[in-house]
Amino acid sequence: xxxxxxxEKWLWSGKRDLNPLFFxxxxxxxxxxxxxxxxxxxxxxxxxxxxxxxxxxxxxxxxSWLVQKDQPLYIVSELLGHSSLMMTxxxxxxxxxRKLKATTVLNAFI
Numbered sequence: 182x183x184x185x186x187x188x189e190k191w192l193w194s195g196k197r198d199l200n201p202l203f204f205x206x207x208x209x210x211x212x213x214x215x216x217x218x219x220x221x222x223x224x225x226x227x228x229x230x231x232x233x234x235x236x237x238x239x240x241x242x243x244x245s246w247l248v249q250k251d252q253p254l255y256i257v258s259e260l261l262g263h264s265s266l267m268m269t270x271x272x273x274x275x276x277x278x279r280k281l282k283a284t285t286v287l288n289a290f291i
Contacts, residue, residue: 248272251279
């Protein structure tokens with residue numbers, strides 16, 4: 182079970198437009214976030230835009246950490262508000278070790 186006291190109010194307000202995880206990047210991204218990334222040099226020397234730290238990086242990290250902590254993709258999909266499970270499957274590769282563990286359970290029957 183994922184434990185994060187008080188996190189519930191941030192994860193699901195019942196209204197998509199009030200949920201911080203669902204704010205559009207343009208409306209929610211603050212000057213403070215951009216300034217912090219710049220001051221810390223997270224994007225210094227990066228030429229490929231896919232490697233840049235942007236606000237969406239936090240959302241991606243949130244999803245990645247959930248998958249790495251064995252949370253079902255269905256739950257991650259619900260938390261992210263994905264319209265289909267296919268959108269969430271991009272994180273499935275992070276649980277490859279867990280897939281191996283799942284298949285070793287069958288060794289007891291062989």
